[in-house]
Amino acid sequence: MKDDTIDEAKLRDLMNEVSALPTSIEPPVDAWAKIRAEIVKTDQSDLTRIRFWQNPVFLAAAALLLVAGSSAVTAIAINRRGASVAREAERQIAAAPDTNTGPASLAQFTVVESDYLRAVNDLSATLESEQDSLSPETITKLRASIKIIDAAILEARNALAADPANKTLIQMLAKSYEQKVDLLKRTTEMARS
Amino acid sequence: MQANWSGDESTRALISRAQNGDVDAFELIYNEHSGRVYALCLRLMGGEQTAATELMQDVFVRAWKNLGKFRGESAFSSWLHRLAVNAMLENARSDKRRVARVLPMEDTSQIGAIDLERAIARLPEGARTAFVLHDIEGFQHQEIAAQLGIAVGTVKAQLHRAHKLLIQALDR
Numbered sequence: 001m002k003d004d005t006i007d008e009a010k011l012r013d014l015m016n017e018v019s020a021l022p023t024s025i026e027p028p029v030d031a032w033a034k035i036r037a038e039i040v041k042t043d044q045s046d047l048t049r050i051r052f053w054q055n056p057v058f059l060a061a062a063a064l065l066l067v068a069g070s071s072a073v074t075a076i077a078i079n080r081r082g083a084s085v086a087r088e089a090e091r092q093i094a095a096a097p098d099t100n101t102g103p104a105s106l107a108q109f110t111v112v113e114s115d116y117l118r119a120v121n122d123l124s125a126t127l128e129s130e131q132d133s134l135s136p137e138t139i140t141k142l143r144a145s146i147k148i149i150d151a152a153i154l155e156a157r158n159a160l161a162a163d164p165a166n167k168t169l170i171q172m173l174a175k176s177y178e179q180k181v182d183l184l185k186r187t188t189e190m191a192r193s
Numbered sequence: 194m195q196a197n198w199s200g201d202e203s204t205r206a207l208i209s210r211a212q213n214g215d216v217d218a219f220e221l222i223y224n225e226h227s228g229r230v231y232a233l234c235l236r237l238m239g240g241e242q243t244a245a246t247e248l249m250q251d252v253f254v255r256a257w258k259n260l261g262k263f264r265g266e267s268a269f270s271s272w273l274h275r276l277a278v279n280a281m282l283e284n285a286r287s288d289k290r291r292v293a294r295v296l297p298m299e300d301t302s303q304i305g306a307i308d309l310e311r312a313i314a315r316l317p318e319g320a321r322t323a324f325v326l327h328d329i330e331g332f333q334h335q336e337i338a339a340q341l342g343i344a345v346g347t348v349k350a351q352l353h354r355a356h357k358l359l360i361q362a363l364d365r
Contacts, residue, residue, distance in 0.1 A: 006353070010360045017309050017363075018328050024228030025235055028246055032223055035250050039216060039257040 106164045109174060116177035123184035130191040142187050149180045204269055212260045219260075222269075223253055230273055236325045237281045240314030248284065252277045274330065278340050281322075312362040316355055323351035324359070 131139055156173040163169060204225065210218035230252055235245040255276050263272055313321060322341065326332045327348070334352075338345045 004353075004357070006356050006360060010364070011356055014356065014359055014363065015328065021309065021329060023232060023329075025232040027227050027231035027249055028242070031227070031231075031246050031250060032220060035223065035253045035257075036216060036220065038250070038254045039219070 105167075106160060106170060109170050112174065113177065116174075116181060119181045120177075120184065123181065123188055127184060127188050127191065130188065133191045134187070138187070138190070142183070145183055146180065149176055149183070152176045153180070205265065208260065208263065208265075208269060211257070212263075219257060226270060226273055227253070229270065230277055233274065233277050233325070233330065234281070236310075236313060236329065237277070237322060239316075239318070239321060240310065248277065248280055251280045251284075255280060275340065278326070282341065309359070309363065312359050315362075316358055319351045320355035320358065323348050324355035327352055328355075 127142075134142075153173060153176045156169055156176060160166065160169045160173065204222065207218045207222050207225075211222060227249065231245060231249045234248040234252070235242065238244040238248055252273060256273055259276075263269065313324065316324060323337060326337045326340075327334065332340075334345045334348045337348045341348070
Protein backbone atom coordinates (compact mmCIF):
# COMPACT_ATOMS: atom_id res chain seq x y z
CA MET A 1 0.00 0.00 0.00
CA LYS A 2 1.25 3.45 -0.92
CA ASP A 3 2.57 5.57 1.98
CA ASP A 4 0.67 8.85 1.99
CA THR A 5 2.18 10.38 5.11
CA ILE A 6 4.40 13.44 5.07
CA ASP A 7 7.51 13.82 7.19
CA GLU A 8 6.76 16.63 9.66
CA ALA A 9 10.32 17.97 9.63
CA LYS A 10 10.37 18.14 5.84
CA LEU A 11 7.00 19.88 5.81
CA ARG A 12 8.37 22.45 8.30
CA ASP A 13 11.37 23.04 6.05
CA LEU A 14 9.07 23.49 3.08
CA MET A 15 6.93 26.01 4.97
CA ASN A 16 10.04 27.92 5.98
CA GLU A 17 11.06 28.16 2.36
CA VAL A 18 7.56 29.21 1.37
CA SER A 19 7.55 32.01 3.93
CA ALA A 20 10.70 33.38 2.31
CA LEU A 21 9.08 33.67 -1.13
CA PRO A 22 8.49 37.23 -2.33
CA THR A 23 4.91 38.45 -1.85
CA SER A 24 5.27 40.95 -4.64
CA ILE A 25 6.78 40.55 -8.10
CA GLU A 26 7.23 43.47 -10.47
CA PRO A 27 5.02 43.02 -13.54
CA PRO A 28 6.29 43.87 -17.05
CA VAL A 29 6.70 47.63 -17.44
CA ASP A 30 4.30 47.91 -20.37
CA ALA A 31 1.47 46.03 -18.63
CA TRP A 32 -0.29 49.22 -17.49
CA ALA A 33 -0.45 50.70 -21.00
CA LYS A 34 -2.73 47.91 -22.22
CA ILE A 35 -4.94 48.20 -19.13
CA ARG A 36 -5.25 51.95 -19.60
CA ALA A 37 -6.10 51.56 -23.29
CA GLU A 38 -8.75 49.01 -22.40
CA ILE A 39 -10.41 51.08 -19.68
CA VAL A 40 -10.38 54.24 -21.78
CA LYS A 41 -12.06 52.24 -24.55
CA THR A 42 -14.65 51.02 -22.03
CA ASP A 43 -15.32 54.57 -20.89
CA GLN A 44 -15.80 55.77 -24.44
CA SER A 45 -18.34 53.07 -25.15
CA ASP A 46 -20.15 54.04 -21.91
CA LEU A 47 -20.17 57.64 -23.10
CA THR A 48 -21.63 56.59 -26.43
CA ARG A 49 -24.33 54.73 -24.56
CA ILE A 50 -25.17 57.79 -22.43
CA ARG A 51 -25.29 60.03 -25.47
CA PHE A 52 -27.60 57.57 -27.17
CA TRP A 53 -30.03 57.78 -24.26
CA GLN A 54 -29.75 61.55 -24.13
CA ASN A 55 -30.29 61.94 -27.83
CA PRO A 56 -33.49 63.99 -28.38
CA VAL A 57 -34.43 61.85 -31.36
CA PHE A 58 -34.21 58.79 -29.14
CA LEU A 59 -36.23 60.50 -26.41
CA ALA A 60 -38.92 61.40 -28.91
CA ALA A 61 -38.94 57.86 -30.28
CA ALA A 62 -39.13 56.44 -26.76
CA ALA A 63 -42.03 58.74 -25.93
CA LEU A 64 -43.77 57.73 -29.15
CA LEU A 65 -43.29 54.07 -28.35
CA LEU A 66 -44.59 54.50 -24.81
CA VAL A 67 -47.60 56.45 -25.94
CA ALA A 68 -48.30 54.10 -28.82
CA GLY A 69 -48.18 51.21 -26.36
CA SER A 70 -50.21 53.11 -23.82
CA SER A 71 -52.82 54.08 -26.40
CA ALA A 72 -53.10 50.49 -27.50
CA VAL A 73 -53.61 49.39 -23.90
CA THR A 74 -56.19 52.14 -23.42
CA ALA A 75 -58.08 51.03 -26.50
CA ILE A 76 -57.91 47.44 -25.41
CA ALA A 77 -58.81 48.17 -21.82
CA ILE A 78 -61.93 50.14 -22.70
CA ASN A 79 -63.02 47.72 -25.37
CA ARG A 80 -64.89 44.90 -23.71
CA ARG A 81 -64.82 42.85 -26.90
CA GLY A 82 -61.05 42.66 -26.56
CA ALA A 83 -61.32 41.17 -23.10
CA SER A 84 -58.81 38.39 -23.62
CA VAL A 85 -56.26 40.77 -25.13
CA ALA A 86 -56.84 43.21 -22.29
CA ARG A 87 -56.18 40.44 -19.77
CA GLU A 88 -52.87 39.73 -21.51
CA ALA A 89 -52.00 43.44 -21.41
CA GLU A 90 -52.89 43.56 -17.72
CA ARG A 91 -50.79 40.48 -17.08
CA GLN A 92 -47.82 42.08 -18.83
CA ILE A 93 -48.21 45.28 -16.84
CA ALA A 94 -48.48 43.30 -13.60
CA ALA A 95 -45.41 41.24 -14.52
CA ALA A 96 -43.31 44.24 -15.48
CA PRO A 97 -40.69 45.28 -12.91
CA ASP A 98 -41.99 48.33 -11.16
CA THR A 99 -40.24 50.01 -8.26
CA ASN A 100 -43.35 52.03 -7.61
CA THR A 101 -46.39 49.80 -7.24
CA GLY A 102 -48.57 52.79 -8.07
CA PRO A 103 -51.96 53.84 -6.82
CA ALA A 104 -54.61 51.16 -6.62
CA SER A 105 -57.62 53.43 -7.02
CA LEU A 106 -58.59 56.68 -8.71
CA ALA A 107 -58.92 58.35 -5.29
CA GLN A 108 -55.35 57.35 -4.43
CA PHE A 109 -54.14 58.45 -7.82
CA THR A 110 -55.70 61.89 -7.42
CA VAL A 111 -53.43 62.41 -4.41
CA VAL A 112 -50.38 61.26 -6.36
CA GLU A 113 -51.38 63.29 -9.40
CA SER A 114 -50.93 66.56 -7.55
CA ASP A 115 -47.30 65.55 -6.86
CA TYR A 116 -46.74 64.76 -10.53
CA LEU A 117 -48.26 68.09 -11.56
CA ARG A 118 -46.05 69.96 -9.09
CA ALA A 119 -42.96 68.15 -10.40
CA VAL A 120 -43.97 68.86 -13.99
CA ASN A 121 -44.48 72.56 -13.20
CA ASP A 122 -41.15 72.87 -11.38
CA LEU A 123 -39.21 71.07 -14.11
CA SER A 124 -40.95 73.02 -16.85
CA ALA A 125 -40.03 76.29 -15.15
CA THR A 126 -36.40 75.17 -14.78
CA LEU A 127 -36.26 74.06 -18.37
CA GLU A 128 -37.81 77.32 -19.52
CA SER A 129 -35.01 79.26 -17.85
CA GLU A 130 -32.29 77.01 -19.28
CA GLN A 131 -33.62 76.33 -22.74
CA ASP A 132 -31.01 78.62 -24.30
CA SER A 133 -28.43 75.90 -23.78
CA LEU A 134 -30.47 73.43 -25.82
CA SER A 135 -30.46 73.23 -29.58
CA PRO A 136 -33.63 74.33 -31.41
CA GLU A 137 -33.94 70.78 -32.70
CA THR A 138 -33.94 69.40 -29.15
CA ILE A 139 -36.57 71.90 -28.02
CA THR A 140 -38.78 71.02 -30.98
CA LYS A 141 -38.45 67.30 -30.29
CA LEU A 142 -39.10 67.81 -26.60
CA ARG A 143 -42.24 69.83 -27.25
CA ALA A 144 -43.47 67.21 -29.71
CA SER A 145 -42.82 64.43 -27.17
CA ILE A 146 -44.56 66.34 -24.39
CA LYS A 147 -47.51 66.93 -26.66
CA ILE A 148 -47.80 63.21 -27.37
CA ILE A 149 -47.55 62.31 -23.68
CA ASP A 150 -50.14 64.95 -22.80
CA ALA A 151 -52.45 63.44 -25.40
CA ALA A 152 -51.98 60.02 -23.79
CA ILE A 153 -52.70 61.50 -20.36
CA LEU A 154 -55.85 63.14 -21.67
CA GLU A 155 -56.94 59.92 -23.36
CA ALA A 156 -56.43 57.90 -20.19
CA ARG A 157 -58.19 60.56 -18.15
CA ASN A 158 -61.23 60.42 -20.44
CA ALA A 159 -61.24 56.63 -20.35
CA LEU A 160 -61.06 56.69 -16.56
CA ALA A 161 -64.04 59.03 -16.42
CA ALA A 162 -66.03 56.25 -18.08
CA ASP A 163 -64.46 53.43 -16.05
CA PRO A 164 -63.07 54.82 -12.74
CA ALA A 165 -62.36 51.38 -11.27
CA ASN A 166 -60.13 50.24 -14.12
CA LYS A 167 -56.74 49.65 -12.46
CA THR A 168 -54.96 49.21 -15.77
CA LEU A 169 -56.00 52.69 -16.82
CA ILE A 170 -54.92 54.13 -13.47
CA GLN A 171 -51.50 52.50 -13.78
CA MET A 172 -51.22 53.67 -17.36
CA LEU A 173 -52.04 57.23 -16.39
CA ALA A 174 -49.47 57.11 -13.61
CA LYS A 175 -46.85 55.76 -16.03
CA SER A 176 -47.62 58.51 -18.54
CA TYR A 177 -47.00 61.10 -15.83
CA GLU A 178 -43.82 59.30 -14.79
CA GLN A 179 -42.67 59.38 -18.40
CA LYS A 180 -43.38 63.08 -18.64
CA VAL A 181 -41.46 63.84 -15.44
CA ASP A 182 -38.60 61.61 -16.58
CA LEU A 183 -38.43 63.27 -19.99
CA LEU A 184 -38.37 66.73 -18.41
CA LYS A 185 -35.72 65.63 -15.90
CA ARG A 186 -33.45 64.21 -18.59
CA THR A 187 -33.81 67.24 -20.79
CA THR A 188 -33.07 69.54 -17.83
CA GLU A 189 -29.94 67.49 -17.08
CA MET A 190 -28.96 67.70 -20.72
CA ALA A 191 -29.41 71.49 -20.65
CA ARG A 192 -27.17 71.71 -17.58
CA SER A 193 -24.41 69.43 -18.87
CA MET B 194 0.82 35.59 5.98
CA GLN B 195 -2.00 37.66 4.58
CA ALA B 196 -0.40 40.92 5.59
CA ASN B 197 -0.62 44.13 3.60
CA TRP B 198 -3.91 43.11 2.04
CA SER B 199 -5.87 45.64 4.03
CA GLY B 200 -6.74 49.07 2.75
CA ASP B 201 -5.61 52.36 4.25
CA GLU B 202 -6.84 55.94 4.01
CA SER B 203 -4.82 56.81 0.92
CA THR B 204 -6.06 53.73 -0.91
CA ARG B 205 -9.63 54.57 0.02
CA ALA B 206 -9.23 58.11 -1.29
CA LEU B 207 -7.77 56.79 -4.53
CA ILE B 208 -10.58 54.25 -4.88
CA SER B 209 -13.12 56.99 -4.38
CA ARG B 210 -11.48 59.09 -7.11
CA ALA B 211 -11.26 56.10 -9.43
CA GLN B 212 -14.92 55.30 -8.81
CA ASN B 213 -15.65 58.75 -10.21
CA GLY B 214 -13.76 57.93 -13.39
CA ASP B 215 -10.28 59.22 -12.51
CA VAL B 216 -7.94 56.98 -14.52
CA ASP B 217 -4.83 58.59 -13.01
CA ALA B 218 -6.04 57.61 -9.54
CA PHE B 219 -6.60 54.09 -10.83
CA GLU B 220 -3.03 54.04 -12.14
CA LEU B 221 -1.80 54.85 -8.63
CA ILE B 222 -3.91 51.98 -7.30
CA TYR B 223 -2.37 49.77 -9.98
CA ASN B 224 1.11 50.86 -8.95
CA GLU B 225 0.33 50.01 -5.35
CA HIS B 226 -1.23 46.60 -5.96
CA SER B 227 0.13 45.28 -9.24
CA GLY B 228 3.20 43.59 -7.72
CA ARG B 229 1.11 41.57 -5.35
CA VAL B 230 -1.52 40.72 -7.94
CA TYR B 231 1.14 39.81 -10.50
CA ALA B 232 2.87 37.50 -8.02
CA LEU B 233 -0.43 35.75 -7.41
CA CYS B 234 -1.20 35.53 -11.15
CA LEU B 235 2.28 34.25 -11.94
CA ARG B 236 1.99 31.45 -9.41
CA LEU B 237 -1.56 30.58 -10.36
CA MET B 238 -0.55 30.39 -14.02
CA GLY B 239 2.33 28.03 -13.31
CA GLY B 240 5.07 30.59 -13.84
CA GLU B 241 4.05 31.49 -17.40
CA GLN B 242 4.81 35.19 -17.65
CA THR B 243 2.71 35.97 -20.70
CA ALA B 244 -0.35 34.21 -19.29
CA ALA B 245 0.23 35.82 -15.89
CA THR B 246 0.52 39.30 -17.42
CA GLU B 247 -2.68 38.79 -19.40
CA LEU B 248 -4.46 37.54 -16.30
CA MET B 249 -3.27 40.51 -14.26
CA GLN B 250 -4.40 42.91 -16.99
CA ASP B 251 -7.77 41.18 -17.08
CA VAL B 252 -8.01 41.55 -13.29
CA PHE B 253 -7.39 45.30 -13.37
CA VAL B 254 -9.76 45.87 -16.28
CA ARG B 255 -12.43 43.92 -14.37
CA ALA B 256 -11.60 45.95 -11.27
CA TRP B 257 -12.11 49.20 -13.18
CA LYS B 258 -15.43 48.04 -14.62
CA ASN B 259 -16.66 46.86 -11.23
CA LEU B 260 -15.24 49.61 -9.03
CA GLY B 261 -18.73 50.96 -8.48
CA LYS B 262 -19.67 47.70 -6.81
CA PHE B 263 -16.78 47.86 -4.35
CA ARG B 264 -18.31 49.11 -1.12
CA GLY B 265 -15.30 48.66 1.12
CA GLU B 266 -16.74 45.81 3.20
CA SER B 267 -13.54 43.86 2.51
CA ALA B 268 -10.01 45.07 1.92
CA PHE B 269 -9.48 46.27 -1.63
CA SER B 270 -6.59 43.87 -2.05
CA SER B 271 -8.78 40.92 -1.02
CA TRP B 272 -11.36 42.06 -3.54
CA LEU B 273 -8.67 42.17 -6.23
CA HIS B 274 -7.55 38.74 -5.15
CA ARG B 275 -11.03 37.33 -5.62
CA LEU B 276 -11.21 38.92 -9.08
CA ALA B 277 -7.89 37.26 -9.92
CA VAL B 278 -9.02 33.82 -8.81
CA ASN B 279 -12.35 34.19 -10.61
CA ALA B 280 -10.62 35.35 -13.79
CA MET B 281 -8.16 32.47 -13.55
CA LEU B 282 -11.01 29.97 -13.14
CA GLU B 283 -12.93 31.45 -16.09
CA ASN B 284 -9.85 31.40 -18.26
CA ALA B 285 -9.12 27.82 -17.25
CA ARG B 286 -12.63 26.81 -18.25
CA SER B 287 -12.45 28.55 -21.61
CA ASP B 288 -8.84 27.74 -22.46
CA LYS B 289 -8.57 24.00 -22.84
CA ARG B 290 -5.01 24.32 -24.09
CA ARG B 291 -3.86 24.83 -20.53
CA VAL B 292 -4.76 21.22 -19.73
CA ALA B 293 -1.93 20.07 -21.95
CA ARG B 294 0.57 22.07 -19.90
CA VAL B 295 -0.47 20.46 -16.63
CA LEU B 296 1.46 17.45 -15.53
CA PRO B 297 -0.46 14.32 -14.53
CA MET B 298 -1.22 14.24 -10.81
CA GLU B 299 1.09 11.33 -9.98
CA ASP B 300 3.90 12.12 -12.40
CA THR B 301 6.41 13.27 -9.83
CA SER B 302 9.36 12.09 -11.89
CA GLN B 303 9.09 15.17 -14.10
CA ILE B 304 9.23 17.65 -11.26
CA GLY B 305 12.66 19.06 -11.08
CA ALA B 306 14.18 20.25 -7.82
CA ILE B 307 15.64 23.40 -9.27
CA ASP B 308 13.99 25.75 -6.87
CA LEU B 309 10.75 26.17 -5.00
CA GLU B 310 9.15 28.59 -7.47
CA ARG B 311 9.74 26.28 -10.38
CA ALA B 312 8.57 23.29 -8.38
CA ILE B 313 5.37 25.15 -7.50
CA ALA B 314 4.90 26.11 -11.14
CA ARG B 315 5.13 22.47 -12.17
CA LEU B 316 2.55 21.23 -9.70
CA PRO B 317 -0.70 19.92 -11.13
CA GLU B 318 -3.15 22.80 -11.44
CA GLY B 319 -5.51 21.84 -8.60
CA ALA B 320 -2.69 21.20 -6.16
CA ARG B 321 -0.92 24.38 -7.23
CA THR B 322 -4.01 26.54 -6.79
CA ALA B 323 -4.71 25.15 -3.34
CA PHE B 324 -1.07 25.55 -2.34
CA VAL B 325 -0.75 29.12 -3.63
CA LEU B 326 -3.98 30.27 -2.04
CA HIS B 327 -3.44 28.51 1.30
CA ASP B 328 0.28 28.45 1.95
CA ILE B 329 1.37 31.59 0.11
CA GLU B 330 -1.67 33.86 0.25
CA GLY B 331 -2.82 32.67 3.66
CA PHE B 332 -6.45 31.86 2.90
CA GLN B 333 -8.42 29.36 4.95
CA HIS B 334 -9.59 26.01 3.57
CA GLN B 335 -13.21 27.16 3.69
CA GLU B 336 -12.47 30.37 1.82
CA ILE B 337 -10.62 28.52 -0.90
CA ALA B 338 -13.37 25.91 -1.19
CA ALA B 339 -15.97 28.65 -1.57
CA GLN B 340 -13.96 30.50 -4.20
CA LEU B 341 -13.16 27.43 -6.23
CA GLY B 342 -16.58 25.88 -5.79
CA ILE B 343 -15.20 22.61 -4.39
CA ALA B 344 -15.48 20.75 -1.08
CA VAL B 345 -13.22 21.64 1.84
CA GLY B 346 -12.03 18.03 1.85
CA THR B 347 -10.94 18.39 -1.76
CA VAL B 348 -8.94 21.51 -0.92
CA LYS B 349 -7.20 19.64 1.91
CA ALA B 350 -6.48 16.68 -0.34
CA GLN B 351 -5.02 18.95 -3.05
CA LEU B 352 -2.92 20.70 -0.46
CA HIS B 353 -1.64 17.40 0.88
CA ARG B 354 -0.71 16.34 -2.67
CA ALA B 355 1.07 19.64 -3.22
CA HIS B 356 3.10 19.22 -0.03
CA LYS B 357 4.01 15.70 -0.92
CA LEU B 358 5.04 16.52 -4.48
CA LEU B 359 7.02 19.57 -3.42
CA ILE B 360 8.89 17.70 -0.71
CA GLN B 361 9.73 14.97 -3.22
CA ALA B 362 10.87 17.54 -5.77
CA LEU B 363 13.01 19.50 -3.33
CA ASP B 364 14.56 16.33 -1.88
CA ARG B 365 16.31 15.54 -5.14
